[in-house]
Amino acid sequence: MAVITDDIVLDQVEHILGSGTGTLDFAVSDEQEYFTWHGVEDAEWSISGVGRVENDDEDRFIMYPQGEYFHCEISATTEEGNRGPVVCRSE
Template sequence: MNHITQTTQLERVEHVLGSGSGILDFAIDGESAYRTWEGDEDADWDIEDVDWVENADEDRFLIYPEAEYFTCEIDADRGVVRCWCDE
């Protein structure tokens, strides 16, 4: 698991695994491990262009994009995450 600690933009995000506690794990095409952003319950995150949401287990859920991938920007300093589809 790779922790996101600085502002970054992720391309080719296949899905996002989220939790009620504010942790988001990003599955990147071609990578075997998630990239993890540890926010908190009041974190400001917005995921657009969602095709469907699937319950993974208990408080964990998977968010899938309408297109093949999401692009996600993480502003680590402000605790803001935005994801959308480019297509």
């Protein structure tokens, strides 16, 4: 897992694994690990162009894009407690 600690743009995000505690894991094509963003419960994030959502373990869910991938612009300043914004849209 690669923890996101600075602003970053991720292309070719195959799916996003989220939780009610504010953590988002981004599965990027051709990468072996998730890129993980640790936010707070009321962090600002929006994801548009979601094709389907599946339940995962306990309070986790997986979002898949309508298109082939998501494009995500992520704001971070630290390892934990980020407030966003995180904006993803389907490509």
